[in-house]
Amino acid sequence: MRGSWLQTYIFATVVSANPVLSAVDYYVSPELIPGLSIVEDEELIPEMYAGHIPFAGDRDGEEISYFFWKFSHPRQYSDSLVFWFNGGPGCSSMDGALLESGPFRVDADGSVYLNEGSWHNRADIVYVDQPVGTGFSTSNLESINYDEDLETVTEHFMRFIDSYFQSFPDDLDKELVLAGESYAGQYIPFFADAIMRHNAGLDDDYVKYKLKALLIGNGWVDPSTQSLSYLPFAVEKGLIDQSHPNFPDLLKAHEECQNAINSKGSEEKFSYQECEKIITLLLKYTKDTSSKVDENQVCLNVYDYTLRDSYPSCGMNWPEGLQNVPEFFSKPGVMEALHLDSEKMQRWHECDSKVLEKLSNPKSRPSVNLLPSILESGLDVFLFNGDHDFICNNKGVLDTINNMEWGTHSGFSENSQIYEWYHLDSQTYEEQVAGYVKHDRNLTFISVYNASHMIASDKSLISRGVLDIYMNNVLLEVQDGQNFLLSADDLADLDNDEESEDQDDADDEDTNNEHVDDETDNEDLDEHQSEPKPSDEPPKSFKRFVVVAASCSVIAVIAYFLYFKRFRRKIRAILVDPNHRHDAQNKTVSWADDLEDGLDFDIDQEMGSSGKPTPGSKKKGSYTSVPSNTVDESFELDDF
Structure with missing residues (x-):
């Protein structure tokens, strides 16, 4: 056909x-x-x-x-x-x-x-x-x-x-x-x-x-909305503050942008010149005019605010390697x-x-x-x-x-789910902080830490983790009621991680079974060595039945705990929709299709005042404190 x-x-x-x-x-x-x-x-x-x-x-x-x-x-x-x-x-x-x-x-x-x-x-x-x-x-x-x-x-x-x-x-x-x-x-x-x-x-x-x-x-x-974010974002990141002599000019440009949007009526424009003015002024007023500054360090790089560039390029010469492509x-x-x-x-x-x-x-x-x-x-x-x-x-x-x-x-509704995202380095086998993920009703927002406008340029392996999250090539970990995602350079490392966890669980289960068997054997031994019981004591067959039943109950509880722990660790899907519904056709998120009912996740995890989890470094088996932020130095809206 x-x-x-x-x-x-x-x-x-x-x-x-x-x-x-x-x-x-x-x-x-x-x-x-x-x-x-x-x-x-x-x-x-x-x-x-x-x-x-x-x-x-x-x-x-x-x-x-x-x-x-x-x-x-x-x-x-x-x-x-x-x-x-x-x-x-x-x-x-x-x-x-x-x-x-x-x-x-x-x-x-x-x-x-x-x-x-x-x-x-x-x-x-x-x-x-x-x-x-x-x-x-x-x-x-x-x-x-x-x-x-x-x-x-x-x-x-x-x-x-x-x-x-x-x-x-x-x-x-x-x-x-x-x-x-x-x-x-x-x-x-x-x-x-x-x-x-x-x-x-x-x-x-x-x-x-x-x-x-x-x-x-x-x-x-x-x-419109994104243009109105420039000034608040710049203030939040310490790029400029209210003490700057030109700050009133920026406030005026911000207000003119908002007024232009508010007065659109039924004739909404694609964009407004009043709004485009904000970033132009920000670049002008944040220039470093010191005579000791190198020419290529004068202007804010709009694609990575932690970097500088020459003026008026302000990021046009970036990223590193661009000059090699021609x-x-x-x-x-x-x-x-x-x-x-x-x-x-x-x-x-x-x-x-x-x-x-x-x-x-x-x-x-x-x-x-x-x-x-x-x-x-x-x-x-x-x-x-x-x-x-x-x-x-x-x-x-x-x-x-x-x-x-x-x-x-x-x-995002109150049912949105938030996950801290770690990435497994195949060389060091360390789980390093990558960002955080927020999901609700088919929409997923991912913030990649210490990354620029061109994420895949300076965070190549981690950027592929975005594709892995969509394709369900990730593991979910739940620790102390907090949800973590794990992606990897090499998907085989995720399988090895699962197998290692499985083996640990299996060893624990064998150890517990041996312990229970030993207890049972000791009970039998004591039974044979003891003095005859008075006639009003329960028969030996009934006592043996009670011991075996208790042992089986202990084994069942331990097995259930280990199975749940193991199963939860092996989930290759994330982000449960509490309503199990995303549209009129009951379509679920593609990367949550195999998630079973009954797992109790803390989807209202508090992420701090910034609305995101605190970045940190993680080595296998534990989540530790926040490292100092590092930036790998390494364009697109061609005109400001």
């Missing part, structure tokens, strides 16, 4: 002057990627496909081509397919592939080396340059017709995936996850809404896209290996200012307006945030959640 649908539906929606390419035509040979030839273990090198996926544009004769680069594990089949988008708007998703969640990093010579925290080890992942004009995505006409509204961006993406699945039909069987960061917080909900409407318009006999979840990192989903694409043979014509394609640059300028969204409202219906449909939405980000900070995202109504409540 799939082949028939592909031939009728896709051919009806895709108009291309070029023949349809199959997966083999997009195959990328590892030998042609500089740096991979020295990797000894071939299983560490992903299977790769890349090139242009063409589809019909909006003008006569126009053909738009989106560039993609797909990675999958060479030996392990995955039933999940992740589409990844960087933001900007106008920033290439090769940022994701080569600086963040992808399998490679680029050295100063322009050669790649492996990223241990690559997401392709958990799921197939496709990095897409979009909208048109971003990265290597282009048009066959001389001038690019840049998208002006998210409605057009969404229509083009739907045409793209129609064409993609024509070339990769086997991927139609996979569960679809939309992931990305920053301005992708607009793209992803729009794309999800379009996929849902696409599926609803098809008969059951047709193949539908198996969309399961949205993973949005440091997302720009609600411009060198990689300029290496002889790389473009050809990725099925790109180096003579026709412009030199790669991270972000395109024209995409940003044109995408003004005169018709669309922000994606936060789409999220309630998406959640109520049963899809899982994950909003994960690096807590050192300023431009899409935790406060702004949490305020957005609290203002949003879905289901029967606004924001």
